[in-house]
Amino acid sequence: MYVGELLKGLDRVSTGVQGLDKLIGGGFLEGRVYLVTGPPGSGKTTFGVQFLVEGARNDEKGLFVSLFEPQDVLIKDMLRYNFGILEHFQSGKIAFYDLGEILLNAGRELTWDELFTLLVELIKRENAKRVVIDSFSLFESFVSNPSGKKKALGLFIRLLRSIGATTLLLSEMLSSEKYTDEYYLADGVIVLHHFMRNYQMVRALQILKMRGVPHDSNLKRMRFTTEGIVVYPEAPI
Ligand SMILES: Nc1ncnc2c1ncn2[C@@H]1O[C@H](COP(=O)(O)OP(=O)(O)O)[C@@H](O)[C@H]1O
Ligand SMILES: [Mg+2]
Known part of the structure; x- marks a missing residue:
């Protein structure tokens, strides 16, 4: 059987980002883990919230795990979009979990295993179908055994797959040569991406890796609109 045929039977989860689904074969694969990375202000948090809002609109429970921002700051930032974010939090279709606050007050550093165990329990408890961790890179500063990451993350990814929770790990872009375990x-x-050209800010999205889907890795222009991030597959950069 060809890989394409195997993939036909898999459920696609819409990204919620207009223009992106058709670039990746219809959406993310259910229960898989994706890394969304970029420099500060590039749109990672917006992307993550958009992904959860898309789920909430389709009655799929979402979970936003925050390592940095409290909920009121996130809500204020997202009110500029037509996401109906407040309603989704109030109705419970999206749950917010301030993990940063909990880890800061934990009194000791956790191991990677403990951290992922806590996350899996949380996801199961919330019955979340879509999960966003903002940001995954901040975990590094909370754990006691940085070297145990790859094994623990591998196990976490397997567990997510069995639960069927599609997960986005948002992460700060480090230097481009440094590929962390989550890339693999x-x-x-x-x-x-965002960069200046002729005194103009250009924003772009790049699909660096997408298992099982033929795609190009060129930069695609993106814009912030009142509906959130929109990607323009045909527009030249
Ligand atoms: N309508 C807009 N026009 C231009 N830039 C915008 C617009 N809306 C948001 N932004 C930019 O996007 C940034 C928000 O992106 P955010 O999702 O918080 O990025 P990250 O999480 O990667 O830091 C804002 O700081 C702002 O610079
Ligand atoms: Mg952010």
């Missing part, structure tokens, strides 16, 4: 282990990597 994730089923896909999306890079958000």
Whole structure:
């Protein structure tokens, strides 16, 4: 059987980002883990919230795990979009979990295993079908055994797959030569870029890796609109 035939039977999960689904074969694969990375202000948090809002609109429970921002700050930032974010939090279709606050007050550093165990329990408890971790790179500063990451992350990814929770790991872009474990282990990597050209800010999205889907890795222009991030597959950069 060809890989394409095997993939036909898999459920696609819409990204919620207009223009992106058709670039990746219809959406993310259910229960898989994706890395969304980029520099500060590139749109990672917006992307993550958009992904959860898309789920909430289709009655799929979402979970936003925050390592940095409290909920009121996130809500204020997202109110500028027509996401109906407040309603989704109020109705419980999207749950917010301030993990940063909990880890700061934990009194000791956790191991990677403990951290992922906590996350899996949380995801199961919330019955979340879509999960966003903002940001995954911040975990590094909370764990006691940085070297145990790859094995623990591999196990976490397997567990997510069995639960069927499609997960986005948002991460700060480090220097481009430094590929962290999540680049290798994730089923896909999306890079958000912003750079100046002729005194104009250009924003672009790049599909660096997407298992099982033929795609090009060129930069695609993206814009922030009142509906959130929109990707223009045909527009030249
Ligand atoms: N309508 C807009 N026009 C231009 N830039 C915008 C618009 N909306 C948001 N932005 C930019 O996007 C950034 C928000 O992106 P965010 O999702 O918080 O990025 P990250 O999580 O990667 O830091 C804002 O700081 C702002 O610079
Ligand atoms: Mg952010």
